[in-house]
Amino acid sequence: MLETEILPIPSLETKPSEYDSYQCSLSxxxxxxxxxxxxxxxxxxxxxxxxxxxxxxxxxxxxxxxxxxxxxxxxxxxxxxxxxxxxxxxxxxxxxxxxxxQWFQKLDINDPAIEAIVDSGYLFPLPERDDQGRRIIFSCASRFDATKYTSAQMARTHAMIVESLLDEEESQVAGYCYITDEGGLTMNHISLWSFVDLKRMSKCIQVSSPMRHKETHFVNIPSIANKVIEFAMSLVSDKLRKRMFFDKNVDELKSRVNPDLLPTEYGGKVSMDEMIAKFKETLKKNREKTLALxxxxxxxxxxxxxxxxxxxxxxxxxxxxxxxxxxxx
Known part of the structure; x- marks a missing residue:
């Protein structure tokens, strides 16, 4: 299962007399x-x-x-x-x-709205890495209640989960893969974000996130989302665009991704609920370190x-x- 080393809250001094020693933990x-x-x-x-x-x-x-x-x-x-x-x-x-x-601070798993979004199964990392050693971040649009939660709460959930993974040395080296199930996407989801904020968020992700974005898989895209996807594609670099895959259904996704890694709801071996419960332990343990950012x-x-x-x-x-x-x- 997903395990992240829980480190003490690091010092924020920019001019310390002595820096922490480092020993590489990579295999x-x-x-x-x-x-x-x-x-x-x-x-x-x-x-x-x-x-x-x-x-x-x-x-x-x-x-x-x-x-x-x-x-x-x-x-x-x-x-x-x-x-x-x-x-x-x-x-x-x-x-x-x-x-x-509003997007990148107060990343608190004890915030009732953020915890509820996590519990819903909207976004979480899969416990096992792919055959290239990459961490897979899985999302399911239909599990986000767009009538109850805001785009800012959605963004903070994303930021909190990402921050909980960024100190993993294996992920720093091998990078990240994303699987996004857009099945169940509605106009309520689409209307959460203005085009201006979509553009701002796209810029933030591309130029300020210290992550190696290796692959993104979109699955089950409904016709109502075609224009939004087209707009989003226009905002990303050619390099990232070439790393995007569009799968008509889960079976097509399984031809690109090892199905054993997926939740049981998608043909894998471990249920979403079990994956989320285990990952929440990491979020809780890392809470103070994340808030200290x-x-x-x-x-x-x-x-x-x-x-x-x-x-x-x-x-x-x-x-x-x-x-x-x-x-x-």
Missing amino acids: STYKDIAKEELREDESVRSQSLAQFREWIAKHPHIKKCRTDAPFLLRFLRTKKFSVPVACELLEKYLSVRQLFP DDMFIDLEGAPVNWLSNDDADIEAGIVGSFRKLEVD
């Missing part, structure tokens, strides 16, 4: 993937962490930030150990969390980001343009 299989795909070895990892930490300590606008290795490796591995690009990703990640707190702070004053512009390049530049001259000695 030889994942170390091989990291070496081949990310150019990662002990020397590269050690030097990159040191440079990243020094850069954070010198940053004039980052006032509080985690500097523990599991957190920083999210960004380094996503950007294949290009330290300057990983630094930009961290800036965007911190900025997005503050610019859109809200204490991180980057000073955005004087470096505004024009999120409302129609120019998609704005988010790519945004606050980063003000920080490009920062260097690590």
Whole structure:
């Protein structure tokens, strides 16, 4: 079953006198993937962490930030150990969390609405990884009550579940696969999100999430959702678009994904209820660490980001343009 190591809440000091020590927990299989795909070895990892930490300590606008290795490796591995690009990703990640707190803060499993959404089976990770070692995040649209819950509650549920997985080293290396069952999608679901917020959320996911998005599978898309899917596809990069698959039904999905990994409701071996109950234990244990992310702070004053512009390049530049001259000695 799904198991995530529960770590103590990391320090947010940006200039500590001594950083936490790090020992790689990856198996030889994942170390091989990291070496081949990310150019990662002990020397590269050690030097990159040191440079990243020094850069954070010198940053004039980052006032509080985690500097523990599991957190920083999210960004380094996503950007294949290009330290300057990983630094930009961290800036965007911190900025997005503050610019859109309704989506990315107060990620609390004890919030009654969020807990109810999790219990419903709307979104959860499958307990077993696929044959490429990737974590699979499964969602089912029909299990989200769009007459009762808001788009902000939906977004916070997504963010909370993702944050609970991001410190997993295996997932940092191998990446993530997504399966989305759109069967039962209604106009109530579609009307939750304005096109403006869809565009903003798409930007946030693409430019600020420290994740390796490897595959996305859409299943059972109803005709009423075709235009929305078409619009969403127009917002993603060519790279992500090529990693998307559209399956007419579950049988077609099973031709691409090992059916044994799926819930019993989809032909697998473990029920949704059992998967969710086990994963909730992880969410509860990690609750304080997840909520502590809200204490991180980057000073955005004087470096505004024009999120409302129609120019998609704005988010790519945004606050980063003000920080490009920062260097690590």
